[in-house]
Amino acid sequence: MSKVIYGVNAVLEALNSHPELIEEIWLSKINLSGKKFQILEKAKKLEIPLKIISKPNLKPPKVPPEANTQGVVAYISEFSYAELEDIVKNWEDKKETPLVVILDQIEDPQNVGSIIRSADAGGVHGIVIPKLRSCDINETVIKVSSGSAFNIPIAKVNNLKYAISFFKEKNLWIVGLTHKTDLSIYELDLKQPLAIILGNEGRGIRKTILEKCDFLAKIPMRGKIESLNVSVAGAIAIFEILRQRYYI
Structure with a gap:
Protein backbone atom coordinates (compact mmCIF):
# COMPACT_ATOMS: atom_id res chain seq x y z
CA MET A 1 0.00 0.00 0.00
CA SER A 2 1.33 3.43 -0.95
CA LYS A 3 2.34 5.95 1.68
CA VAL A 4 2.13 9.69 1.19
CA ILE A 5 4.89 12.15 2.05
CA TYR A 6 4.76 15.88 1.60
CA GLY A 7 6.87 18.98 1.94
CA VAL A 8 9.72 20.17 -0.24
CA ASN A 9 12.61 18.75 1.80
CA ALA A 10 11.02 15.36 2.48
CA VAL A 11 10.19 14.75 -1.17
CA LEU A 12 13.54 16.04 -2.45
CA GLU A 13 15.47 13.78 -0.06
CA ALA A 14 13.37 10.81 -1.17
CA LEU A 15 14.20 11.66 -4.79
CA ASN A 16 17.90 11.97 -4.05
CA SER A 17 18.25 8.86 -1.89
CA HIS A 18 15.52 6.37 -2.85
CA PRO A 19 13.85 7.39 -6.13
CA GLU A 20 12.88 3.77 -6.72
CA LEU A 21 10.31 4.07 -3.91
CA ILE A 22 8.43 6.97 -5.51
CA GLU A 23 5.32 6.02 -7.46
CA GLU A 24 3.93 9.47 -8.28
CA ILE A 25 4.52 13.15 -7.47
CA TRP A 26 1.97 15.95 -7.31
CA LEU A 27 3.29 19.52 -7.72
CA SER A 28 1.60 22.88 -7.48
CA LYS A 29 2.68 25.12 -10.33
CA ILE A 30 2.52 28.13 -7.98
CA ASN A 31 6.06 29.34 -7.12
CA LEU A 32 7.59 26.50 -9.10
CA SER A 33 11.18 27.50 -8.45
CA GLY A 34 14.14 26.61 -6.25
CA LYS A 35 13.83 23.17 -4.67
CA LYS A 36 10.38 22.65 -6.16
CA PHE A 37 11.86 23.13 -9.62
CA GLN A 38 14.64 20.66 -8.72
CA ILE A 39 11.95 18.12 -7.82
CA LEU A 40 10.23 18.71 -11.16
CA GLU A 41 13.46 18.28 -13.14
CA LYS A 42 14.60 15.18 -11.22
CA ALA A 43 11.19 13.54 -11.54
CA LYS A 44 11.17 14.14 -15.30
CA LYS A 45 14.70 12.78 -15.65
CA LEU A 46 13.79 9.67 -13.65
CA GLU A 47 10.49 9.30 -15.55
CA ILE A 48 8.44 9.40 -12.36
CA PRO A 49 4.75 10.14 -13.04
CA LEU A 50 3.91 13.81 -12.37
CA LYS A 51 0.71 15.74 -11.80
CA ILE A 52 0.98 19.53 -12.07
CA ILE A 53 -1.86 21.27 -10.19
CA SER A 54 -2.85 24.94 -10.33
CA LYS A 55 -3.79 25.20 -6.63
CA PRO A 56 -1.10 26.48 -4.19
CA ASN A 57 -1.69 23.94 -1.40
CA LEU A 58 -2.33 20.43 -2.65
CA LYS A 59 -4.89 18.17 -0.99
CA PRO A 60 -4.70 14.90 -2.94
CA PRO A 61 -5.92 11.57 -1.51
CA LYS A 62 -4.44 10.44 1.84
CA VAL A 63 -3.11 13.91 2.73
CA PRO A 64 -4.44 15.16 6.11
CA PRO A 65 -6.72 18.21 5.70
CA GLU A 66 -4.55 20.29 8.03
CA ALA A 67 -1.29 19.41 6.27
CA ASN A 68 0.94 22.14 4.87
CA THR A 69 2.22 20.36 1.78
CA GLN A 70 4.29 23.31 0.52
CA GLY A 71 2.84 22.42 -2.86
CA VAL A 72 4.64 19.06 -3.08
CA VAL A 73 3.24 15.57 -2.45
CA ALA A 74 4.72 12.18 -3.29
CA TYR A 75 3.30 8.69 -3.09
CA ILE A 76 5.86 6.07 -2.16
CA SER A 77 5.89 2.32 -1.71
CA GLU A 78 6.53 0.86 1.74
CA PHE A 79 9.59 2.25 3.50
CA SER A 80 12.68 0.17 2.79
CA TYR A 81 14.35 -0.89 6.04
CA ALA A 82 18.04 -1.70 6.17
CA GLU A 83 19.78 -4.72 7.66
Missing part, protein backbone atom coordinates in the same frame (compact mmCIF):
# COMPACT_ATOMS: atom_id res chain seq x y z
CA LEU A 84 22.24 -4.47 10.54
CA GLU A 85 25.00 -5.34 8.08
CA ASP A 86 24.08 -2.24 6.04
CA ILE A 87 24.87 -0.08 9.07
CA VAL A 88 28.28 -1.74 9.40
CA LYS A 89 28.93 -1.18 5.71
CA ASN A 90 28.06 2.50 6.11
CA TRP A 91 30.80 3.18 8.67
CA GLU A 92 33.26 0.91 6.86
CA ASP A 93 32.71 2.68 3.53
CA LYS A 94 33.20 6.07 5.20
CA LYS A 95 36.21 4.82 7.21
CA GLU A 96 34.77 6.44 10.33
CA THR A 97 34.49 5.48 13.98
CA PRO A 98 31.10 3.75 14.34
CA LEU A 99 28.14 5.54 15.88
CA VAL A 100 24.74 3.85 16.06
CA VAL A 101 21.50 4.97 17.74
CA ILE A 102 19.17 2.31 19.16
CA LEU A 103 15.58 3.29 20.02
CA ASP A 104 13.97 1.18 22.75
CA GLN A 105 10.21 1.27 22.13
CA ILE A 106 9.89 4.97 21.31
CA GLU A 107 6.28 5.40 20.23
CA ASP A 108 5.75 9.05 19.25
CA PRO A 109 6.40 9.67 15.53
CA GLN A 110 7.35 13.27 16.29
CA ASN A 111 10.12 12.04 18.58
CA VAL A 112 11.32 9.38 16.15
CA GLY A 113 11.39 11.87 13.28
CA SER A 114 13.30 14.43 15.34
CA ILE A 115 15.84 11.84 16.46
CA ILE A 116 16.40 10.71 12.86
CA ARG A 117 16.96 14.31 11.76
CA SER A 118 19.50 14.89 14.55
CA ALA A 119 21.18 11.57 13.78
CA ASP A 120 21.53 12.50 10.12
CA ALA A 121 22.95 15.92 11.00
CA GLY A 122 25.34 14.37 13.52
CA GLY A 123 26.77 11.75 11.17
CA VAL A 124 25.22 8.69 12.82
CA HIS A 125 25.81 5.56 10.73
CA GLY A 126 22.53 3.83 11.45
CA ILE A 127 19.43 3.59 13.61
CA VAL A 128 17.82 0.46 15.05
CA ILE A 129 14.18 0.14 16.11
CA PRO A 130 12.25 -2.89 17.42
CA LYS A 131 9.33 -4.37 15.50
CA LEU A 132 7.01 -4.37 18.53
CA ARG A 133 5.79 -1.44 20.64
CA SER A 134 7.64 1.06 18.53
CA CYS A 135 6.70 3.68 15.97
CA ASP A 136 7.33 2.56 12.40
CA ILE A 137 8.88 4.85 9.81
CA ASN A 138 5.60 6.33 8.63
CA GLU A 139 4.54 9.48 6.82
CA THR A 140 4.73 11.64 9.96
CA VAL A 141 8.20 10.39 10.84
CA ILE A 142 9.44 11.13 7.32
CA LYS A 143 7.91 14.62 7.36
CA VAL A 144 9.31 15.50 10.82
CA SER A 145 12.72 14.14 9.83
CA SER A 146 12.65 16.54 6.86
CA GLY A 147 13.50 13.57 4.65
CA SER A 148 16.47 12.44 6.76
CA ALA A 149 14.84 9.02 7.05
CA PHE A 150 16.03 8.44 3.48
CA ASN A 151 19.62 9.44 4.25
CA ILE A 152 20.52 6.99 7.00
CA PRO A 153 20.16 3.18 7.26
CA ILE A 154 17.29 2.29 9.61
CA ALA A 155 17.00 -1.35 10.66
CA LYS A 156 13.90 -2.89 12.25
CA VAL A 157 14.66 -5.98 14.34
CA ASN A 158 12.71 -8.62 16.23
CA ASN A 159 14.98 -8.46 19.26
CA LEU A 160 16.95 -5.43 20.45
CA LYS A 161 19.13 -7.63 22.66
CA TYR A 162 20.27 -9.48 19.55
CA ALA A 163 21.10 -6.17 17.85
CA ILE A 164 23.09 -5.06 20.89
CA SER A 165 25.05 -8.33 20.89
CA PHE A 166 25.63 -7.90 17.15
CA PHE A 167 27.23 -4.50 17.65
CA LYS A 168 29.24 -5.69 20.64
CA GLU A 169 30.76 -8.32 18.37
CA LYS A 170 31.76 -5.43 16.08
CA ASN A 171 33.63 -3.91 19.05
CA LEU A 172 31.14 -1.16 19.81
CA TRP A 173 30.59 0.00 23.38
CA ILE A 174 26.93 0.26 24.39
CA VAL A 175 25.83 3.40 26.26
CA GLY A 176 22.35 3.67 27.76
CA LEU A 177 21.07 7.22 28.24
CA THR A 178 19.17 7.22 31.54
CA HIS A 179 18.69 9.20 34.73
CA LYS A 180 19.34 6.01 36.75
CA THR A 181 23.04 6.76 37.15
CA ASP A 182 25.40 9.34 38.60
CA LEU A 183 27.71 9.28 35.58
CA SER A 184 27.42 12.30 33.29
CA ILE A 185 27.72 11.80 29.55
CA TYR A 186 30.34 14.56 29.64
CA GLU A 187 32.58 12.33 31.77
CA LEU A 188 32.68 9.54 29.18
CA ASP A 189 35.22 9.08 26.41
CA LEU A 190 32.88 9.16 23.42
CA LYS A 191 35.59 8.92 20.77
CA GLN A 192 35.45 5.11 20.85
CA PRO A 193 33.04 3.03 18.68
CA LEU A 194 29.58 3.49 20.21
CA ALA A 195 25.96 2.51 20.11
CA ILE A 196 23.78 4.80 22.20
CA ILE A 197 20.38 3.65 23.46
CA LEU A 198 17.41 6.00 23.94
CA GLY A 199 14.39 4.78 25.88
CA ASN A 200 10.62 5.05 25.77
CA GLU A 201 9.06 8.46 26.45
CA GLY A 202 7.52 7.38 29.76
CA ARG A 203 9.26 4.20 30.88
CA GLY A 204 12.77 4.91 29.69
CA ILE A 205 15.06 2.03 28.75
CA ARG A 206 13.78 -1.39 29.80
CA LYS A 207 15.65 -3.15 32.61
CA THR A 208 16.62 -6.07 30.36
CA ILE A 209 18.16 -3.61 27.90
CA LEU A 210 19.92 -1.59 30.61
CA GLU A 211 21.59 -4.82 31.73
CA LYS A 212 23.15 -5.20 28.27
CA CYS A 213 24.78 -1.76 28.40
CA ASP A 214 28.48 -1.28 29.08
CA PHE A 215 27.87 2.20 30.50
CA LEU A 216 24.89 4.17 31.75
CA ALA A 217 25.07 7.93 31.39
CA LYS A 218 22.83 10.88 32.07
CA ILE A 219 22.58 14.44 30.84
CA PRO A 220 23.16 16.63 33.91
CA MET A 221 20.59 19.36 34.56
CA ARG A 222 20.60 22.29 36.96
CA GLY A 223 17.01 23.51 36.78
CA LYS A 224 13.86 22.22 38.45
CA ILE A 225 12.71 19.95 35.61
CA GLU A 226 13.77 16.33 36.12
CA SER A 227 13.83 15.06 32.55
CA LEU A 228 14.13 16.06 28.91
CA ASN A 229 12.11 15.01 25.90
CA VAL A 230 13.80 11.94 24.43
CA SER A 231 14.45 13.63 21.09
CA VAL A 232 16.15 16.56 22.84
CA ALA A 233 18.23 14.21 25.00
CA GLY A 234 19.20 12.23 21.93
CA ALA A 235 20.31 15.35 20.07
CA ILE A 236 22.42 16.50 23.02
CA ALA A 237 24.12 13.10 23.23
CA ILE A 238 24.76 12.86 19.49
CA PHE A 239 26.34 16.28 19.30
CA GLU A 240 28.46 15.73 22.41
CA ILE A 241 29.86 12.67 20.63
CA LEU A 242 30.42 14.78 17.52
CA ARG A 243 32.17 17.48 19.58
CA GLN A 244 34.50 15.02 21.29
CA ARG A 245 35.40 13.25 18.06
CA TYR A 246 35.99 16.21 15.79
CA TYR A 247 36.16 19.49 17.70
CA ILE A 248 38.56 19.06 20.61
